[in-house]
Every structure is written in C-alpha cells, then in structure tokens.
Amino acid sequence: xxxxxxxxxxxxxxxxxxxxxxxxxxxxxxxxxxxxxxxxxxxxxxxxxxxxxxxxxxxxxxxxxxxxxxxxxxxxxxxxxxxxxxxxxxxxxxxxxxxxxxxxxxxxxxxxxxxxxxxxxxxxxxxxxxxxxxxxxxxxxxxxxxxxxxxxxxxxxxxxxxxxxxxxxxxxxxxxxxxxxxxxxxxxxxxxxxxxxxxxxxxxxxxxxxxxxxxxxxxxx
Amino acid sequence: xxxxxxxxxxxxxxxxxxxxxxxxxxxxxxxxxxxxxxxxxxxxxxxxxxxxxxxxxxxxxxxxxxxxxxxxxxxxxxxxxxxxxxxxxxxxxxxxxxxxxxxxxxxxxxxxxxxxxxxxxxxxxxxxxxxxxxxxxxxxxxxxxxxxxxxxxxxxxxxxxxxxxxxxxxxxxxxxxxxxxxxxxxxxxxxxxxxxxxxxxxxxxxxxxxxxxxxxxxxxx
Amino acid sequence: xxxxxxxxxxxxxxxxxxxxxxxxxxxxxxxxxxxxxxxxxxxxxxxxxxxxxxxxxxxxxxxxxxxxxxxxxxxxxxxxxxxxxxxxxxxxxxxxxxxxxxxxxxxxxxxxxxxxxxxxxxxxxxxxxxxxxxxxxxxxxxxxxxxxxxxxxxxxxxxxxxxxxxxxxxxxxxxxxxxxxxxxxxxxxxxxxxxxxxxxxxxxxxxxxxxxxxxxxxxxx
Amino acid sequence: xxxxxxxxxxxxxxxxxxxxxxxxxxxxxxxxxxxxxxxxxxxxxxxxxxxxxxxxxxxxxxxxxxxxxxxxxxxxxxxxxxxxxxxxxxxxxxxxxxxxxxxxxxxxxxxxxxxxxxxxxxxxxxxxxxxxxxxxxxxxxxxxxxxxxxxxxxxxxxxxxxxxxxxxxxxxxxxxxxxxxxxxxxxxxxxxxxxxxxxxxxxxxxxxxxxxxxxxxxxxx
DNA sequence: CATGAATGAGATTTCATTCAT
DNA sequence: CATGAATGAAATCTCATTCAT
Numbered sequence: 044x045x046x047x048x049x050x051x052x053x054x055x056x057x058x059x060x061x062x063x064x065x066x067x068x069x070x071x072x073x074x075x076x077x078x079x080x081x082x083x084x085x086x087x088x089x090x091x092x093x094x095x096x097x098x099x100x101x102x103x104x105x106x107x108x109x110x111x112x113x114x115x116x117x118x119x120x121x122x123x124x125x126x127x128x129x130x131x132x133x134x135x136x137x138x139x140x141x142x143x144x145x146x147x148x149x150x151x152x153x154x155x156x157x158x159x160x161x162x163x164x165x166x167x168x169x170x171x172x173x174x175x176x177x178x179x180x181x182x183x184x185x186x187x188x189x190x191x192x193x194x195x196x197x198x199x200x201x202x203x204x205x206x207x208x209x210x211x212x213x214x215x216x217x218x219x220x221x222x223x224x225x226x227x228x229x230x231x232x233x234x235x236x237x238x239x240x241x242x243x244x245x246x247x248x249x250x251x252x253x254x255x256x257x258x259x260x261x262x263x264x
Numbered sequence: 265x266x267x268x269x270x271x272x273x274x275x276x277x278x279x280x281x282x283x284x285x286x287x288x289x290x291x292x293x294x295x296x297x298x299x300x301x302x303x304x305x306x307x308x309x310x311x312x313x314x315x316x317x318x319x320x321x322x323x324x325x326x327x328x329x330x331x332x333x334x335x336x337x338x339x340x341x342x343x344x345x346x347x348x349x350x351x352x353x354x355x356x357x358x359x360x361x362x363x364x365x366x367x368x369x370x371x372x373x374x375x376x377x378x379x380x381x382x383x384x385x386x387x388x389x390x391x392x393x394x395x396x397x398x399x400x401x402x403x404x405x406x407x408x409x410x411x412x413x414x415x416x417x418x419x420x421x422x423x424x425x426x427x428x429x430x431x432x433x434x435x436x437x438x439x440x441x442x443x444x445x446x447x448x449x450x451x452x453x454x455x456x457x458x459x460x461x462x463x464x465x466x467x468x469x470x471x472x473x474x475x476x477x478x479x480x481x482x483x484x485x
Numbered sequence: 486x487x488x489x490x491x492x493x494x495x496x497x498x499x500x501x502x503x504x505x506x507x508x509x510x511x512x513x514x515x516x517x518x519x520x521x522x523x524x525x526x527x528x529x530x531x532x533x534x535x536x537x538x539x540x541x542x543x544x545x546x547x548x549x550x551x552x553x554x555x556x557x558x559x560x561x562x563x564x565x566x567x568x569x570x571x572x573x574x575x576x577x578x579x580x581x582x583x584x585x586x587x588x589x590x591x592x593x594x595x596x597x598x599x600x601x602x603x604x605x606x607x608x609x610x611x612x613x614x615x616x617x618x619x620x621x622x623x624x625x626x627x628x629x630x631x632x633x634x635x636x637x638x639x640x641x642x643x644x645x646x647x648x649x650x651x652x653x654x655x656x657x658x659x660x661x662x663x664x665x666x667x668x669x670x671x672x673x674x675x676x677x678x679x680x681x682x683x684x685x686x687x688x689x690x691x692x693x694x695x696x697x698x699x700x701x702x703x704x705x706x
Numbered sequence: 707x708x709x710x711x712x713x714x715x716x717x718x719x720x721x722x723x724x725x726x727x728x729x730x731x732x733x734x735x736x737x738x739x740x741x742x743x744x745x746x747x748x749x750x751x752x753x754x755x756x757x758x759x760x761x762x763x764x765x766x767x768x769x770x771x772x773x774x775x776x777x778x779x780x781x782x783x784x785x786x787x788x789x790x791x792x793x794x795x796x797x798x799x800x801x802x803x804x805x806x807x808x809x810x811x812x813x814x815x816x817x818x819x820x821x822x823x824x825x826x827x828x829x830x831x832x833x834x835x836x837x838x839x840x841x842x843x844x845x846x847x848x849x850x851x852x853x854x855x856x857x858x859x860x861x862x863x864x865x866x867x868x869x870x871x872x873x874x875x876x877x878x879x880x881x882x883x884x885x886x887x888x889x890x891x892x893x894x895x896x897x898x899x900x901x902x903x904x905x906x907x908x909x910x911x912x913x914x915x916x917x918x919x920x921x922x923x924x925x926x927x
Numbered sequence: 928c929a930t931g932a933a934t935g936a937g938a939t940t941t942c943a944t945t946c947a948t
Numbered sequence: 949c950a951t952g953a954a955t956g957a958a959a960t961c962t963c964a965t966t967c968a969t
Contacts, residue, residue: 068932084392086307090960100934105961171305171392173454180454211476212469218451219466219473222443225450230439233394233401245440248433252440255432256477289949311943321951323945332943510953526834528749532939542955547940613747613834615896622896653918654911660893661912664885671888672881675836675843687882690875694882697874698919731928753964763930765966774964 069107069117072097076118081164085115085172115172119179122165127186129155130194141202145220145257146250148198152224153246157231167232192217199257208257220257223249290328290338293318297339302385306336306393336393340400343386348407350376351415362423366441366478367471369419373445374467378452388453413438420478429478441478444470511549511559514539518560523606527557527614557614561621564607569628571597572636583644587662587699588692590640594666595688599673609674634659641699650699665691732770732780735760739781744827748778748835778835782842785828790849792818793857804865808883808920809913811861815887816909820894830895855880862920871920883920886912 075097079088090111094101108114133151156162173180195217202208213219223245230240296318300309311332315322329335354372377383394401416438423429434440444466451461517539521530532553536543550556575593598604615622637659644650655661665687672682738760742751753774757764771777796814819825836843858880865871876882886908893903 082395084305084307084395086305087396089958091958101960102935102962103933106932111960167391170388170450170453173456174303174305175308177456177458181458184455184459211472212465213473216444216466216469218447219444219470222447223437223440226439226443226446229391229446229450232391234405235394235398237398237402238405244433245437248437249440251432252434252477256473310941315952322943323951324949326944327949524837526747526749526837528747529838531937533937543939544941544956545954548953553939609833612830612892612895615898616745616747617750619898619900623900626897626901653914654907655915658886658908658911660889661886661908661915664889665879665882667892668881668885668888671833671892674833676847677836677840679840679844680847686875687879690879691882693874694876694919698915752962757931764964765930766928768965769928 068099068103070121072099072104072107072114073118073121076114077122077161077164080115080118080168081161085111085168085175090114116176116179119165119168119176120182122161123179123183123186126162127190130187130191133194141198141205141207142254142258144198144201145253148194149221149224149250149253150246152221153227153242157224157227157246158242163228163232166228191221195220202257206259209259211257213256220253223252289320289324291342293320293325293328293335294339294342297335298343298382298385301336301339301389302382306389306396311335337397337400340386340389340397341403343382344400344404344407347383348411351408351412354415362419362426362428363475365419366423366474369416370442370445370471370474371467373442374448374463378445378448379463384449384453387449412442416441423478427480430480432478434477441474444473510541510545512563514541514546514549514556515560515563518556519564519603519606522557522560522610523603527553527610527617532556558618558621561607561610561618562624564603565621565625565628568604569632572629572633575636583640583647583649584696584700586640586643587695590636591663591666591692591695592688594663595669595684599666599670599688600684605670605674608670633663637662644699648701651701653699655698662695665694731762731766733784735762735767735770735777736781736784739777740785740824740827743778743781743831744824748774748831748838753777779839779842782828782831782839783845785824786842786846786849789825790853793850793854796857804861804868804870805917805921807861808865808916811858812884812887812913812916813909815884816890816905820887820890820909821905826891826895829891851881854884858883865920869922872922874920876919883916886915 072093076088076093078096079093082088090104091101093114094104097103104114108117130151133148133155139147156166169180169183196214199208199214199217199220203210203214227240227242227245230238293314297309297314299317300314303309311325312322314335315325325335329338351372354369354376360368377387390401390404417435420429420435420438420441424431424435448461448463448466451459514535518530518535520538521535524530532546533543535556536546539545546556550559572593575590575597581589598608611622611625638656641650641656641659641662645652645656669682669684669687672680735756739751739756741759742756745751753767754764756777757767767777771780793814796811796818802810819829832843832846859877862871862877862880862883866873866877881888890903890905890908893901
C-alpha cells in the first residue's frame with residue numbers, strides 16, 4: 044500500500060518549496076485529481092487518494108474546491124481549455140498544399156491524442172461521465188470538436204479549390220477523415236497494452252486511405 | 265448463455281408467479297442491472313435500484329450472483345455473447361459482390377450499433393470500466409471485435425480477388441473501414457441528443473468515401 | 486465511553502424481543518434521540534450516540550428518518566402532539582368553582598411541567614433551537630400554548646361571571662397567571678439541582694398570590 | 707480560571723489602526739463572538755464566522771483566548787458582570803414609596819431585559835448551554851439573580867414595614883413578582899416576531915396584577 | 928501581534944452485504 | 949426461494965486548532 048502518511052508535518056513545506064516552484068496549490072491538486080479520476084472514474088475515485096497523491100491533507104482540497112463535483116469539473120475544464128491551443132498549432136502554417144496540411148493534422152492527431160495517454164484518459168472520462176456531467180461534454184464539443192472540425196473543413200475546401208481534392212459528400216462530415224484515429228484511441232482505451240496495434244503502420248494505412256479517397260481520379264497513390 | 269452464474273437452475277422459472285413466464289429470474293435481474301449500470305456506471309449504480317427496477321428484494325440478487333461485481337460481469341457477458349450471432353448474421357449470404365457485402369456490413373453496423381442505444385450503452389460501459397474489468401474488454405474483443413474484423417477482412421480479400429478493390433495498406437487494418445461508424449457511436453455517447461448528427465447523410469458519406477477509397481482507379485464514382 | 490459495541494450480533498435481537506414488545510423501532514429511536522438531543526442540544530448531539538443509546542447501528546436510523554434534521558423534527562413532534570391530551574385532562578371536570586379549577590390547573594402545571602424533567606428538556610430544546618427550527622416552535626405554540634391559554638381564559642371568564650373574580654386587565658393576558666410556574670421551570674433548566682427551590686412552598690406562594698390578585702376585595706384571604 | 711484570559715495586555719489597544727479607538731481587540735472579538743453564539747448556539751457557531759464578523763483572522767482569536775470554550779466563557783462573563791450595575795441602578799433612589807420602587811423595578815426589567823434582544827439572547831444561551839456550562843449559569847445566578855432578588859426582597863420588606871403591602875408567602879419568593887416579565891422574555895425568545903404580544907398592555911396588566919396582589923385589602927385598585 | 932493555509936479528527940451519510948424469518 | 953431490516957465499513961465534508969511567515 045506504499046507510504047500512507049506521506050511526509051507528515053515539517054518536511055512537507057520544505058519539500059514542496061523545492062519541487063514545483065511555479066505551479067500553485069490548486070494546480071497540484073488538479074493534477075492529482077486527474078490521476079485519480081482517470082484511474083478510477085468519478086464515482087470510484089476517493090478524495091483521500093487525491094489528497095495522498097497530492098501530498099496534502101483531505102481538508103486542503105476543500106480550501107480550493109467546493110466539493111468532489113467542483114473538483115472534477117475544474118479538473119476537466121483545466122484540461123479542455125488549454126488543449127485548444129495545441130490543436131490550433133497543428134496547422135498554423137498556411138503554406139503548403141491541402142494534402143500537406145491534412146497529413147500534418149492527422150499525424151498531429153496521432154501524436155497528441157491517440158498516442159497520448161493523458162488525452163485518452165480525459166476522453167474516456169468525458170465518455171464515461173457524460174451522463175452525469177453533460178455540460179463538460181458540451182464544453183469539450185465547443186472548445187475542441189467544433190474548432191477541430193472547422194480546421195478540417197477549411198483544409199478540405201482549400202483542397203477542393205486548388206483542385207487537389209474532389210468534391211464529395213465527405214465535405215459535410217469532415218470528422219470521417221479522422222475517424223480511424225478516434226477508433227485507435229478507443230482501441231487503446233479499452234485494451235491498453237493488451238492487444239497491440241502497430242500504430243505506425245495503422246496511421247500509414249489511415250493516411251493513405253484518406254488521401255486516396257479524396258484525391259481526384261487518375262492521380263498517383 | 266454459457267456463463268454459469270446466472271440460470272443455474274433452468275426449471276422452475278416458467279412456473280413461478282405467472283409474472284413473466286418466459287424469462288427466468290436471473291434474466292430479469294440482469295436486465296434491471298443493465299439499465300442501472302448503463303445509467304450510472306458501475307460504481308455509482310446502487311443494487312437497491314437494480315432490485316427495485318427488477319421488482320424484487322435486494323437480497324434476492326445475492327441468490328443468483330455472488331456480489332455486485334459478479335452481477336456486473338454476468339450482465340456484460342450476457343450481452344456480449346449473444347451479440348456475436350447478430351453480427352455474423354449481417355453478411356451470412358455468401359452471394360453478392362464484395363461491395364454489396366461491405367455496404368450491408370456497414371449499414372448493419374449503423375442499424376445494430378450506432379443507432380442502438382443499448383449497444384452504445386454497453387460499449388460505453390466497456391470503455392468506462394475497462395480499467396476495473398479488463399477481462400470483460402478482452403471477452404468483448406475476442407467475441408465481437410475479432411470476428412467482426414475477420415468478416416471485414418474476408419470481404420476485402422474477396423473484393424481484391426474479384427478485382428473490385430485495389431490492394432492497399434488498409435487490408436491490414438480493416439477496422440478503418442468502419443471507423444466512421446465508431447466515431448458516430450462515440451458522438452452519440454457523448455452528446456446524446458444535444459448535438460444532432462444527420463445519420464442518414466453521414467452514413468451515406470461514410471459509404472461513399474469508403475468505397476471510393478477501395479475501388480480501383482478509373483471506375484465509376 | 487462504556488461498552489462500545491453493545492451486544493453485537495445474535496443476542497441483540499433476542500434481547501430486543503423481550504424488552505419492549507409493544508413499541509416499534511422508530512419509537513425506540515425517537516426515545517434515544519430525545520435523550521441525546523436533550524442532553525447535548527441539536528448540533529452537539531451525535532447520531533452515533535443516538536444509535537448506541539437505542540442499541541442499534543448508525544445506519545438503522547436512516548431507515549426511518551431522512552437525516553439528523555428529520556430525526557430531530559420527528560422527535561419534537563412526537564413529544565408535542567400527545568402532550569396536548571394531558572393538558573386538556575387537567576380541567577376536564579366542568580364542575581367546581583373557578584378557583585377550584587384554577588388551583589387544579591396551576592398545580593397540574595407544576596406536576597406535569599415544572600417538576601417533569603422530560604417536559605423541561607423539550608421546552609429547553611424549543612427555546613434553544615427556535616432560531617433553527619421556528620416551525621417546531623410554532624407547532625408548540627399552536628398545539629400547547631394556545632389551547633392552554635384558552636383554558637385559562639375560560640376559567641377566568643367563568644370566575645368573573647360567577648362573581649368569584651374581579652374584572653381586570655389580566656383577563657387579556659391569562660399567561661400571567663402561570664408565569665411563576667414558567668419561571669420555576671426556567672430556574673430548574675438553568676440550575677438543575679444546584680440551586681434548590683422549595684417547590685411546594687413556592688407553588689403555595691404562587692397560588693396564594695394569584696388568587697389574592699384575582700379575588701374581589703373584601704373576601705377572605 | 708477567573709477573568710484573566712481576555713484583556714491581558716491593557717495598553718496598545720487605543721492606538722491600533724484607528725479602527726475603533728476606544729475598544730480593544732479582545733472586546734471586538736467578544737462582541738463578534740456574542741453575535742455568532744447568539745445566532746447559532748455554542749456548538750453550531752463557527753470560529754471562522756466569529757473572525758469574519760470581527761474583521762480579523764481566525765488565528766487571532768487564539769492570541770486572546772485559549773480555545774472556543776474559553777472564548778465562549780469569556781464572552782458570557784463579559785456580558786454578565788457589567789449587567790449587574792445596570793440592574794442596581796434601577797432602584798438606586800432610596801426615596802419613594804415601595805410601590806414606586808416596585809413599578810420602577812418591573813418597568814426597568816421590561817426595558818432592559820424583556821425588550822432587549824441582547825439580554826434575551828444571552829439568557830437563551832444560558833438556558834441552552836447550562837448543561838455544558840453550569841458554572842456560567844452559576845455566575846449568572848450569583849451576579850444577577852441573587853442581587854436582583856435581594857433588591858426585590860428589600861422593596862417588599864420596605865412595603866410591609868411602611869404598611870403599603872400585606873404580609874404574605876410571596877415575600878419568600880420575590881421572583882414571583884417579575885415572573886410575568888420572564889415569561890414574556892421566553893415568549894419572545896421562542897416566537898420572535900411571529901406571535902406578537904402587546905407588551906405595553908401586557909406590562910400594564912402585569913403591574914396592576916402584582917400591586918393588586920400585594921396591597922392591603924380595602925385600598926384603591 | 929496578526930495572518931490564513933493547512934491539518935486531521937470527527938461527524939454525517941451511503942450502501943453492499945448478511946441473515947432471521 | 950424470497951424478503952427487507954439491520955449492519956458497519958467507508959466515503960464525503962466540516963471546522964477547531966496549529967504554525968510558518
């Protein structure tokens with residue numbers, strides 16, 4: 044069960060000071076909360092474990108968050124909002140062909156989401172708890188999904204305009220283009236390391252397939 | 265139905281109380297358990313509510329299941345095993361072109377999974393609780409995913425052999441073909457009815473895109 | 486601090502059965518709750534002690550009462566409502582002079598309230614917690630005070646009508662007649678047995694004084 | 707254990723911060739404590755609220771008082787001791803008839819206690835917490851009740867000596883004379899403003915009744 | 928002197944599980 | 949077989965008290 048009374052009294056402050064000088068208490072708590080919630084889900088997570096993980100006492104959590112629910116909401120928000128920036132950064136270079144941009148976006152999706160345990164964990168929480176916390180799912184949709192789809196849509200339009208891509212129904216549902224990445228994410232969520240998936244090859248197939256479906260007939264594979 | 269826990273004593277069920285003469289007690293409990301677990305997740309579901317929903321007393325559950333965990337496992341199993349049959353049935357007709365079969369499979373996926381709340385619920389549980397119940401995810405993988413992938417693979421091979429489809433990396437990862445369906449499923453899980461998705465059009469785009477990516481160059485759109 | 490796990494398992498039921506066969510569980514809990522709340526006040530009373538006193542487990546309380554507040558309210562109500570009957574019984578005999586009735590009422594007040602620890606305790610709770618539970622004070626007022634005042638008023642009117650008592654301002658405030666009893670009650674509440682009060686003599690003085698103040702001039706002392 | 711806790715360091719208070727130049731820190735805290743304790747009772751009062759009300763930090767309380775209990779005791783004492791003076795002042799004029807003095811005393815009781823929310827609050831606390839703090843009730847008895855009774859007794863004796871009042875049992879229990887005032891106090895405690903009582907008329911009836919009971923037969927009403 | 932972040936004991940409340948009927 | 953009252957371990961949350969600054 045590992046050390047149960049982690050650093051009681053005195054040393055704590057001293058330890059802390061040298062540890063993460065830039066982050067505040069609330070951030071540390073949110074980080075600890077994320078680990079617990081991700082590992083156990085909302086209902087099964089114990090605030091005592093959050094505290095232990097954060098190296099603080101139970102009561103300290105309540106100095107910064109109203110209750111378990113408040114902590115959970117704050118935690119999810121703290122992960123969703125900053126994520127937007129990362130996504131936007133994927134295709135900030137306006138130069139390059141549509142295909143180039145699409146390749147960047149898709150491989151970025153793999154690097155930042157599919158292969159990123161933290162991203163998968165937060166996604167799992169959003170799926171698992173969307174019944175109890177629909178607002179959080181809505182925030183996620185508004186802050187991440189919608190901007191992401193917009194970006195995709197713009198790339199598709201650019202490709203169509205430049206003659207790279209053909210015009211097709213898919214332009215109305217750009218999410219189809221990254222669906223294989225989402226599926227891989229779910230795959231990892233459910234099977235973790237138990238059922239391996241050769242992600243490099245998978246992503247290669249994904250990109251090849253997507254481009255093949257988009258390109259105008261007669262072009263090279 | 266192989267699962268041993270429930271239905272230990274086949275007889276007697278048909279003749280009790282005349283309530284639901286065809287289903288046995290354990291089945292009723294499993295049905296009630298599914299509703300509760302699906303609505304609240306494993307940890308937050310209360311056995312008292314399962315009992316109430318099943319019209320029985322709390323203690324009765326323990327006559328058929330060892331404990332909450334046993335009930336949950338039995339419930340998930342009872343949903344996974346029979347599901348295989350339905351899937352297999354989708355493309356049982358060996359006749360028809362590969363494209364025909366693929367269309368059938370994909371639209372079947374939409375009808376049976378994407379549009380099916382029960383299927384989505386069980387999938388959500390598998391995702392949400394895969395940390396606590398990895399064996400169940402494994403069963404799901406073995407009984408549903410693997411057979412499904414095999415079927416897809418066979419269709420692809422048939423299509424390649426018949427010259428309908430081209431040879432591509434995607435043949436190694438047939439799941440990519442139904443990925444858009446999975447994404448739609450996740451979409452519904454997370455947003456329910458709050459962010460609509462025109463499923464008919466979406467499926468149309470999905471199928472068009474998939475076939476377009478598979479067909480050999482120079483064929484009709 | 487005495488025996489902490491009072492009669493755990495087995496014996497409990499057996500003991501119970503032979504103890505108070507007529508009263509139900511909720512009544513037993515209410516009785517235990519009264520003792521605890523009376524001894525410590527609402528906020529300082531611990532439900533664990535209520536349970537211990539009732540020979541039951543903490544959780545059992547929640548089978549019958551929603552929460553601590555619900556238990557408290559139910560307890561106060563269970564004491565207030567039946568009390569009315571006792572009061573009414575004091576002067577049910579319509580025969581006798583007004584003086585006779587008044588003597589009966591006052592001495593009844595001493596016997597049933599002033600000298601009755603249980604009555605004093607509930608009164609103390611009503612006073613102490615009237616800020617947090619004003620409805621309970623209102624019930625008390627409606628069920629006990631008002632009927633009591635009515636009775637007093639009727640006696641006064643009868644006395645005036647029969648010529649025993651003189652007409653005076655006091656008829657509008659009959660509570661003045663039993664005020665000395667209330668003062669004695671408060672005295673006991675505050676000082677318990679530490680500052681004795683010769684209640685027999687006190688009540689004698691009270692009655693003598695009241696009757697002296699009511700009687701018409703020129704009559705015997 | 708006497709009064710030492712608070713005001714240990716007399717000087718310095720007048721010159722701090724210019725907030726309330728005449729009162730010292732401890733006094734401000736006691737005032738804030740009174741409001742909180744009066745509003746919620748001892749157990750339910752939160753020291754954090756006391757601090758907030760006093761415009762100080764939680765820790766500051768502990769600079770002047772040992773703990774919550776010490777604060778409470780000091781607060782009650784600080785209210786009881788000075789009260790004596792006010793009472794004594796009521797009938798300091800040795801001149802006047804006994805009736806005059808009695809009228810003064812009773813109406814003083816109404817002005818200073820019955821109509822005085824602060825006095826009622828402290829009385830309620832004494833009643834509510836007499837189980838937990840019997841010493842405070844004793845102090846109250848010694849400092850307030852006993853002197854008050856002595857004063858009453860002296861007036862009665864003076865009245866008897868001067869022939870104004872008759873000799874009666876009541877002389878042994880002078881508290882009976884102000885009992886109606888106490889009852890009105892309790893009435894206000896319990897019902898606040900919800901069940902009005904015409905205090906002017908009530909007091910009139912009280913005084914009339916008391917004097918009527920005391921005067922010798924044959925005198926005017 | 929004063930602060931207020933941090934602590935952790937303790938109180939309330941929930942709920943899986945048991946078992947006498 | 950079925951019940952549901954009862955249990956008590958465990959989780960959430962509060963708040964008096966401490967102490968580094």
